[in-house]
Amino acid sequence: MLGPVTPKADQGAILRADAARNRARVLQVAREQLAAGDDSLQLNAIARLAGVGVGTVYRHFPNQHALREALSADRFRELVGEAQAAAETDDALAGLHRLLRFALARALEDPGFAAVLESAADAEAHTSQLKAELDRAVARLLDRARLTGAIRRDVEADDVRRLLCGIEHALRAGDRGPARTEVYLDVLLEGLRPSR
Structure with missing residues (x-):
């Protein structure tokens, strides 16, 4: 049985340029949501607002807590x-x-x-x-x-x-x-x- 997905950045590997941009974009959108008073950090909504696929968000942040940690x-x-x-x-x-x-x-x-x-x-x-x-x-x-x-x-x-x-x-x-x-x-x- 597989455990939770750990983002490659935490494993010390260097993210591909597009993956790094996507991660940065997701974090930026999440910060904007928090600044606007929305602390729900709904990963599907953040993916939509960031213009990336839901799978992309979950690859970097397997759950809301992982996103909060980042x-x-x-x-x-x-x-x-x-x-x-x-x-x-x-x-x-x-x-x-x-x-x-x-x-x-x-x-x-x-x-x-x-x-x-x-x-x-x-x-x-x-x-x-x-x-x-x-x-x-x-x-x-x-x-x-x-x-x-x-x-x-x-x-x-x-x-x-x-x-x-x-x-x-x-x-x-x-x-x-x-x-x-x-x-x-x-x-x-x-x-x-x-x-x-």
């Missing part, structure tokens, strides 16, 4: 860079605060990115690699914060990502104002501290 790749790389910078800061706890605030703001701005960030399974190998890089940077940051006694020992990088996604859901369901965001972040940070 659309979120730049944002995810930005988050990984921020996590790596936070892991190198002199004050690990301040770096963690800054990283959590940054990640939450990006997740609230972009529900598709939030869905990719919280997903337990990835459609693209590239997304899994980015999550692994993110978790490594956050693990380094947590280890440094633990050395100063600022973070409890039983919390891992993946836990922090899931907790942050929970806050994103809570804010999306209610008041997303800056004051409420700070309250929720404070609750998370307090929960990360060792028991007194």
Whole structure:
């Protein structure tokens, strides 16, 4: 039995020029749909608007989640860079605060990115690699914060990502104002501290 189709671009192969143009066109149309307020990402409709066959879209993006991952790749790389910078800061706890605030703001701005960030399974190998890089940077940051006694020992990088996604859901369901965001972040940070 065959598994899901993985786009050739994620396997490291170079796409033919026409395939690369088609992929770029599909991503452009999907971004335009999102900008217009349509976050349904219906692959058949995107194929029609992009002027390509449905099979072409499905070859590059076997499902909506794969398309969301591709659309979120730049944002995810930005988050990984921020996590790596936070892991190198002199004050690990301040770096963690800054990283959590940054990640939450990006997740609230972009529900598709939030869905990719919280997903337990990835459609693209590239997304899994980015999550692994993110978790490594956050693990380094947590280890440094633990050395100063600022973070409890039983919390891992993946836990922090899931907790942050929970806050994103809570804010999306209610008041997303800056004051409420700070309250929720404070609750998370307090929960990360060792028991007194």
